Amino acid sequence: SxxxxxxxxxxxxxSxxxxxxxxxYRTFARDGFDTVFSGDLKEAYDDNEEAExxxxxxxxxxxxxxSMEELEGVCVDIGRERKSITASLKDLDSVVSKLDQVFMFFVFIIIIIVFLTLISTSAAGVLTSAGSTILALSWMFSTTATEFLQSIIFVFVKHPxxxxxxxxxxGNSGASGLGDDYFVKEIALLYTEFKKMEGHIVQAPNSVLNNLFILNQRRTGALAEAxxxxxxxxxxxxQMERLRHRLVEFVRSERRDFQSMxxxxLREVTENLSLTxxxxxxxxxxxxxxxxxxxRRNKFLCMLMIxxxxxxxxxxRMNLQGYNVDTPFHVAYAGPPTGAPSTYQHHTPDEGAAVGAEPVQVPIGKSFHNIPENTGSSSGVQQRHSILRRDIERSRGESTHNNKHVDFSLGMSDLSSNDILGDVFEDRGIAAHRDEIARSANQHADERWMQKITQEEGIASQDGRTSADSRSVRSEHDEASSARHRFPGHRNRGSVSRGHGDLESGSGRGVQE
Structure with missing residues (x-):
């Protein structure tokens, strides 16, 4: 409540x-609006600064x-950050406890050595010989000690x-040995567990991670991609400038996802064939x-293609029947079918053309609108209108078919707030739930056992009180009987006195008669 x-x-x-x-969203969104504004939150706060x-x-x-999608994403991120903080603190406590056990072991060894030195004068020679032996075998522990110290520095000092x-x-991680992306699953003293995008669990020593470059996406700000x-x-x-203006219009209309820039x-020119x-x-x-x-990436790529x-x-590269795919596009080999009304200049296809193909006639100064669309031909001067462009203006994202919505994200908009790829807390939650069930079952078993013991003790105490009462009754009876045995004439004197009284009363009645 x-x-x-x-x-x-x-x-x-x-969920x-x-x-x-x-x-x-339903609480703060006003009627007629699809989004929540800053003024809508002021009613829930006494101070405007808190609302802002x-x-x-x-x-x-x-x-x-x-928007509602943005609100869902933020709430999911807040929930996962809470889980992340809880899991990190739990792992850090586990690491500190293990480190404390290691240090206590060394302290215990030092205390024993000092104690032996104080109680025995000959212990110094024994300790000296033992120290020489341990020093001779130090090569066996050097690797472990180095790994231990590097792990401590990595977890507590660097903490990336x-x-x-x-x-x-x-580094040398990943399937190709060139590095890979991971989600951190668990941090221990000597190792760290990661979860890959495919769901694989990978364990890496902290001593190895201590010497590698690590990029943390969560601690990174807004990113760019080329x-x-x-x-x-x-x-x-x-053409390139109009492409840039078209993309700028798109990112400005999608200001929730992209910056307006x-x-x-231009990277390189390859043999007068292509530009990168x-x-x-x-x-x-x-x-x-x-x-x-x-x-967001799918959305931008779809818009870039359009x-x-x-x-x-x-x-x-060309995609013409009977031509070499490596033929440069600026060489005008392609043309309309033979017999088209125009002035043509004859060319012969290259060596990669099909055997028996007739020479192709190329128009000079004419447009290529009469060329069939499936030929894939193009001209360096004239443009062929896009199949996605209509004669009338249409809004971005609208399909050429009426009343049909085009999802530029390719179905990822419904999964962005429920990112199952980065959920590393599912297994931890299952384990914690399993431990909680085990603790609850053990607690119930202990409670039943204690209740059973209490009932048995209650029955035993009740039996003890009953036996004590019976013993007290028997003791009282024994005391009464012993008292009667100690004073046997008491009852006889009473009976004799009653006998004398009866005789006197009887004699009195006889005189009156």
Whole structure:
């Protein structure tokens, strides 16, 4: 019934966090609006500063409003951070307890040595010989001691990650030996357990991790990503500029996911055949949540594909029947079918063409709109309209079919708040639940055992009281009987006196008669 306890109970599970987020959204969202604004939270707080602080905690993309999906993601992240903090503190307590046991062992050995030195004068020679022997065998313990010290430095001094963090470990790790991404599952004194994206559990010594470069995604801010695109040689600067403007419009419309900035970088020119163009876009978050990263990356890549088709930027390779795929696109080999009305210049296909193919006629100064669409031909001057573009303007994300919604995230929008890839607390929760059940069962067994013992003691005490009462009755009876035996004339004197009285009364009655 306590609201605080209800919120804590909901934050324990992912589904509970989503229920809490939907409840908050329905409570604060005004009618006619799909988002929650900062003014909507002021009714729940006495101080405007607290309301602004609460709003900024949920508005992580800093766009001025909170959607339901954003609220669900924040609530799920808060629940997992609570689990992460609890698990980290638990692991740290376990490490400290083990380290305390090791130090207590050494203290105990030192106390024994000092005690032997004090009580015996000849113990010094024995200890000297024993020390020489241990020093001679020190090579056996040098590796273990080095690993132990490096692990202590790694866990307590460096401490590059906590439980639940997504990390990238560079070095000889991973399937290819070039590093891999992991989620931290458990931190022990001498080792750390990781969970891979595929679900595998990996154990790594802390002494090895102490010498590697580690990238912590949770402690990283907003990230950028560069997408290399290989385009044909001869792509105009105007096409690349229009591509950038189109992508800038997209990221500004999706301000919850991306920063409003796009960078272009021309990397290299390959044999007058192709250009390598880097398209750099900026996220509004890090890559701790893999589901959210996939959602935003898929969304941008889908829009990039559509923008490339709309602008008319194509790749360097041809896809024509009977032609070599390595033929540069700026060499105009392709043309309309033979017999098309125009002025043509004859060309002969290259050596990779099919045997028996007729020469292809290429129009000079004519457009290629009459070429069949399945030929894949293109011109360096004229553009072929995208199949996704219509004659009338349509909003971004709208399909060419009417009343059909296109999900640019490719289904990842529904999974971003429920990131099962990074859930490393499921097994720990099962183990904790199993331990709790075992403790509860043992507690119930102990309670039943104590109740049984109490009942037996109660029965025994009741039997003892009954026997004590019977013994007291018997003792009283014995005392009475012993008293009668000690004074036998008491009853006889009473009977004699009663006999004299009877005689006197009888004699009196006789005289009266």
């Amino acid at each position: 306590d609201p605080y306890q209800v919120v804590l109970a909901l934050l324990r599970t992912t 509970g966090c989503q229920v809490l987020a939907r409840r908050l 602080a609460a709003f900024s905690m949920f508005d992580r993309d800093m766009n001025g409003d909170i 990650f906590d439980v639940g963090d997504r990390v990238t470990i560079y 997408l290399p695109i290989v385009i044909k040689y001869g792509t105009t600067v105007d 796009i960078l272009h970088e 163009l880097n398209v750099v876009f900026f996220y509004k978050s890090n890559w701790q949540n893999e589901g959210l990263r996939l959602q 923008a490339l088709q709309e602008v008319g930027i194509e790749g360097p």
